Amino acid sequence: MEYSLDQSEQVEMLKQQIIQQHKQISDQQLQLEQLNIIIDVLLNKDGKYKDQYKTTDNTGHHEIVKRQAQSSQTISDKTTIKLLQGRDGRDGAPGSKEDRGSKGDQGPPGPKGEGRDGRDAHDGVQGIKGDIGPHGDKGDQGLTGSKGYQGSTGSKGEPAGGLVYVRWGHDCCPSTGAKLVYSGRAGGPAQYQKGGGSNPQCLPLEPNYLKYQTGSQSAYSYMYGAEYQWTNPLVPNTDDVDVPCAVCYVPTRTALYMIPAQYTCPNGWTTEYYGYLIGEYQNHYRSQYSCVDVAMKKVAESIANLL
Incomplete structure (x- = not known):
């Protein structure tokens, strides 16, 4: 028991x-x-x-x-x-638990021992890297910082946007803030051919070719140079002469429109250039109207009616 x-x-x-x-x-x-x-x-x-x-x-x-x-x-x-x-006599029986005396006062500390200081311990072997702990919760958003000093003004950049147009009859751009992209020759299909495009093109003087094959092809579309075809005493010595052109870029403009039968622009608009409204002869196939500059130029090495 x-x-x-x-x-x-x-x-x-x-x-x-x-x-x-x-x-x-x-x-x-x-x-x-x-x-x-x-x-x-x-x-x-x-x-x-x-x-x-x-x-x-x-x-x-x-x-x-x-x-x-x-x-x-x-x-x-x-x-x-x-x-x-x-x-x-022999020792008496121990008293009951209730008769025990109270705990005595703590004795004074003993004298300091004479042992020497221990040697420094060596570093232990580095333990194996533990697994990455779980991702903690997102903390509270911090306080808004004080407003910083205003930085210096940067250099003026190119304006965004802008527009591009062709100045027909000239090889440079007007002094309205326009920049020359390239100059060339006006071209398009022949007046008696049905194929090709109806809008004239400003062809660069130095074209770049991709893959091509020399000689006559069975399926093709011709591109010819444009000429002035008229007898106009107001513009002498321009008949059967090739038409120059210039592609111009205006970074400060956002819209372009050609106004027929007027050579001035409404208020708030800028005149890039003005001239004569040109179209195909009455017996030719139709094409777009173009504004040829009043100060038209001609190409000196032109050959008349070269087809």
């Missing part, structure tokens, strides 16, 4: 009480023996104790001295009995 903490203490106390009682019984038996000796001495009837009777143990626990003197049949006994302290 297992006891709880309090029951174990009670059993230990009972054991100690039994041991104490056995000790008391032993002491009482010793005292009884000593009393029997005294009684035997006092009740001795022969009266012939002439010698001194003395018993003493080494510890001095008891001493009995008996003397006898005989006179006229009268027994006079003088007995000295000295009972000394018995043996030391």
Whole structure:
């Protein structure tokens, strides 16, 4: 059977009480023996104790001295009995838990030891890199920072947008802020051919070719140079002469329109150039109208009616 903490203490106390009682019984038996000796001495009837009777143990626990003197049949006994302290008793049973004293005060610290300082430890082996932890929650938005200083003004860039137009009859752009992209020759289909495009083209003086095959082809579209075809005393020496052209770019404009039958622009608009409205002859196939510059130029190396 297992006891709880309090029951174990009670059993230990009972054991100690039994041991104490056995000790008391032993002491009482010793005292009884000593009393029997005294009684035997006092009740001795022969009266012939002439010698001194003395018993003493080494510890001095008891001493009995008996003397006898005989006179006229009268027994006079003088007995000295000295009972000394018995043996030391055993430890008593421990007190109950409630009888324990309070905890004593903490003692003063002991003197400093004479040992030397330990040596510095070596760095340990680096551990294996752990797995990446889970992504944390998004933090709160920080406070708005103070307004910074205004930066320096940058260099002026090219304006966005702009427009491109062709100045027919001239090889350069007017002085209205327009920039020359390239100059060339006016060209298109022949007046008696049905194929080709209806809008005239400003052909560069130095064309770039992709894949091509020289010689006559079975499927083709011709491109011819344009000529002035008229008899006009207001523009002398221009008949059967090739027509120059210039492609111009204006970065500050956003719209372009050709106004027929007028050579001035409405308020808020800029005149790039003005001139004559040109179209195909009445018996030719139709094409677009074009505005040929009033200050038209002619190509000096032109060959008339070259088809």
